[in-house]
Amino acid sequence: MFVWDALQDLTLVILMVCAVVSIGVGLATEGWPNGMYDGLGIVISIFLVVIVTAVSDYKQSLQFKDLDKEKKKIFIQVTRDKHRQKISIYDLVIGDVVHLATGDKVPADGIFISGYSLSVDESSLSGESEPVNIDEKKPFLLAGTTVQNGSGKMLVTAVGMRTESGKLTETLNEGGEDETPLQVKLNGVATIIGKIGLGFAVLTFVVLTVRFLVEKALHHKFTDWSSSDALKLLNYFATAVTIIVVAVPEGLPLAVTLSLAFAMKKMMNEKALVRHLSACETMGSATCICTDKTGTLTTNHMVVDKFWICGKSKRVKGGERGDILNSETSEKFINILFQAIFQNTSSEVVTDKDGKKSILGTATESALLEYGLLLGGDFDAHHQENIILKIEPFCSDKKKMSVLVSLPEGGFRAFCKGASEIILRMCDKVVDTNGEPLHMSEEQTKNISNVIDGFACEALRTLCLAFKDFDYCPNDNSIPNSGYTLIAVVGIKDPVRSEVKDAVQTCLAAGITVRMVTGDNINTAKAIAKECGILTEDGLAIEGPEFRSKTPEDLKDIIPRIKVLARSSPMDKHTLVTHLKNMFKEVVAVTGDGTNDALALREADIGLAMGIAGTEVCVYALWPGSL
Numbered sequence: 001m002f003v004w005d006a007l008q009d010l011t012l013v014i015l016m017v018c019a020v021v022s023i024g025v026g027l028a029t030e031g032w033p034n035g036m037y038d039g040l041g042i043v044i045s046i047f048l049v050v051i052v053t054a055v056s057d058y059k060q061s062l063q064f065k066d067l068d069k070e071k072k073k074i075f076i077q078v079t080r081d082k083h084r085q086k087i088s089i090y091d092l093v094i095g096d097v098v099h100l101a102t103g104d105k106v107p108a109d110g111i112f113i114s115g116y117s118l119s120v121d122e123s124s125l126s127g128e129s130e131p132v133n134i135d136e137k138k139p140f141l142l143a144g145t146t147v148q149n150g151s152g153k154m155l156v157t158a159v160g161m162r163t164e165s166g167k168l169t170e171t172l173n174e175g176g177e178d179e180t181p182l183q184v185k186l187n188g189v190a191t192i193i194g195k196i197g198l199g200f201a202v203l204t205f206v207v208l209t210v211r212f213l214v215e216k217a218l219h220h221k222f223t224d225w226s227s228s229d230a231l232k233l234l235n236y237f238a239t240a241v242t243i244i245v246v247a248v249p250e251g252l253p254l255a256v257t258l259s260l261a262f263a264m265k266k267m268m269n270e271k272a273l274v275r276h277l278s279a280c281e282t283m284g285s286a287t288c289i290c291t292d293k294t295g296t297l298t299t300n301h302m303v304v305d306k307f308w309i310c311g312k313s314k315r316v317k318g319g320e321r322g323d324i325l326n327s328e329t330s331e332k333f334i335n336i337l338f339q340a341i342f343q344n345t346s347s348e349v350v351t352d353k354d355g356k357k358s359i360l361g362t363a364t365e366s367a368l369l370e371y372g373l374l375l376g377g378d379f380d381a382h383h384q385e386n387i388i389l390k391i392e393p394f395c396s397d398k399k400k401m402s403v404l405v406s407l408p409e410g411g412f413r414a415f416c417k418g419a420s421e422i423i424l425r426m427c428d429k430v431v432d433t434n435g436e437p438l439h440m441s442e443e444q445t446k447n448i449s450n451v452i453d454g455f456a457c458e459a460l461r462t463l464c465l466a467f468k469d470f471d472y473c474p475n476d477n478s479i480p481n482s483g484y485t486l487i488a489v490v491g492i493k494d495p496v497r498s499e500v501k502d503a504v505q506t507c508l509a510a511g512i513t514v515r516m517v518t519g520d521n522i523n524t525a526k527a528i529a530k531e532c533g534i535l536t537e538d539g540l541a542i543e544g545p546e547f548r549s550k551t552p553e554d555l556k557d558i559i560p561r562i563k564v565l566a567r568s569s570p571m572d573k574h575t576l577v578t579h580l581k582n583m584f585k586e587v588v589a590v591t592g593d594g595t596n597d598a599l600a601l602r603e604a605d606i607g608l609a610m611g612i613a614g615t616e617v618c619v620y621a622l623w624p625g626s627l
């Protein structure tokens with residue numbers, strides 16, 4: 001097939017005609033075997049060209065197959081055979097129950113089973129930008145749409161080409177790979193040179209032939225044709241073809257494609273998947289990188305490292321239960337702590353067929369659940385203890401997650417967990433070892449603040465857990481925003497990747513500014529930024545809310561100095577990238593792994609989605625022309 005493809009080339013066809021004619025004429029005039037040589041020479045060279053082209057095409061197609069395989073490595077969580085498991089998006093079948101969370105791409109058409117405040121963005125299908133709420137009244141979920149908010153489960157009813165979006169793609173007939181700017185330019189040049197070459201070739205042939213004919217006419221031999229005359233004409237033709245072959249630089253664009261494909265392959269060996277060839281080219285021109293922290297600079301393998309409860313902070317030693325829960329802590333307290341860990345979570349502890357326990361969910365929540373298990377908590381027992389009335393899933397904008405439950409003994413309880421400073425501001429009480437809420441004095445608030453800062457300065461990600469009791473169910477199950485009782489402060493370790501420091505130095509040496517844009521606490525961000533060499537003496541670290549309140553003039557002043565933007569919302573990340581591009585004319589590369597980076601990734605000149613967390617949105621954000 002590849003040989004046939006290679007034979008389709010116009011110059012080759014001309015050469016083949018030449019070869020046949022040359023062999024014919026050669027045999028007629030010079031006889032066997034002398035007359036064969038010229039033609040045979042051409043045939044052998046054609047053969048060589050075809051083989052080389054076919055082999056390189058075949059190799060390239062293998063590479064693209066590899067790439068396609070990489071593209072398919074998208075995993076989703078489903079319940080099948082009563083077991084929650086992770087499967088590839090291509091193994092999804094009708095009847096699976098898919099678990100959806102904020103930021104996920106809906107992988108198939110399906111019907112909503114259960115969930116909380118689920119809304120999806122259907123703009124990719126309908127063009128409608130308003131999110132659509134999904135509930136029992138409007139239970140249809142379409143493949144290709146994105147979960148904007150909430151979480152839920154859906155029953156798959158159609159997959160692949162049978163889905164609405166599949167049918168749409170089928171009719172639209174997918175477009176091929178776009179050409180890169182360089183390729184377009186080179187193709188243009190190649191075409192012009194080719195046309196000039198063709199012109200000259202024709203001209204040469206015509207001039208030579210006319211001269212030959214005129215000479216013949218002058219010698220009055222116009223009617224007298226010998227085979228040597230035919231050979232002469234054939235020679236002219238061959239000369240013209242040689243000019244075409246030499247002049248047409250058809251190999252130029254091909255060379256670029258090959259070198260870019262080679263770059264792509266090389267990047268893939270370094271575990272980076274490039275979706276568009278042009279990316280390799282554009283990447284070279286970046287002047288500024290905005291990177292997120294979690295999962296990009298750090299490993300995203302999170303473990304609880306420090307814990308603060310009842311006025312004491314303790315270090316968790318690797319795999320040890322420690323003396324965090326000792327004889328002093330009452331049953332009631334322990335119960336509240338476990339409920340806060342196991343009920344207020346969107347992750348799950350699953351037991352597979354062999355009875356092995358594993359945790360499915362985000363890195364932060366997994367760390368917390370793992371710690372809960374380490375303390376001796378039982379996920380299933382605590383998870384189902386109370387009836388969950390409402391869940392407000394974690395979102396990067398609010399940086400917290402809450403649930404509302406009704407207690408079996410009557411009454412209601414709300415749990416809240418999230419970014420430490422934000423939760424602490426919502427608390428006015430703190431729980432004691434007996435599980436009783438006590439008023440939090442100003443001094444205590446300050447102490448706890450210091451604890452949080454202490455954790456954060458050690459580069460730990462800090463989270464607060466809190467709860468609130470009510471006698472009556474709040475209006476339409478809304479979860480309150482104040483009056484909470486603080487249960488615990490957690491410090492989660494997320495080590496910096498070992499290669500990051502050198503990578504940052506390489507960037508700086510190449511004149512590329514590196515900025516960290518993260519949703520995490522400012523002290524945590526600073527500690528990590530210092531460790532990676534991003535934050536230096538003259539660099540500026542600023543928090544999202546402060547950044548938001550600045551006027552455009554102020555921003556013009558400070559943006560060049562900003563090295564760390566902490567506690568940023570997805571919109572802050574986007575704003576920074578826009579300003580860098582428009583005010584400072586920088587070529588901005590953005591790296592990110594989570595949903596909170598999708599906006600910025602789309603805005604960037606170069607979007608680099610990091611695959612470990614593999615949130616769908618990121619991967620897809622790269623499609624609409626950002627690469």
Ligand SMILES: Nc1ncnc2c1ncn2[C@@H]1O[C@H](COP(=O)(O)OP(=O)(O)OP(=O)(O)O)[C@@H](O)[C@H]1O
Binds near residue numbers: 401520
């Ligand atoms: N599942 C969760 N429940 C409650 N709070 C959470 C949860 N996950 C993270 N947080 C809090 O939100 C903060 C981070 O939010 P966000 O998702 O915006 O940033 P990130 O994506 O983790 O970091 P980065 O932007 O560097 O990648 C954390 O510091 C933590 O305190």
Ligand SMILES: [Ca+2]
Binds near residue numbers: 294593596
């Ligand atoms: Ca992120």
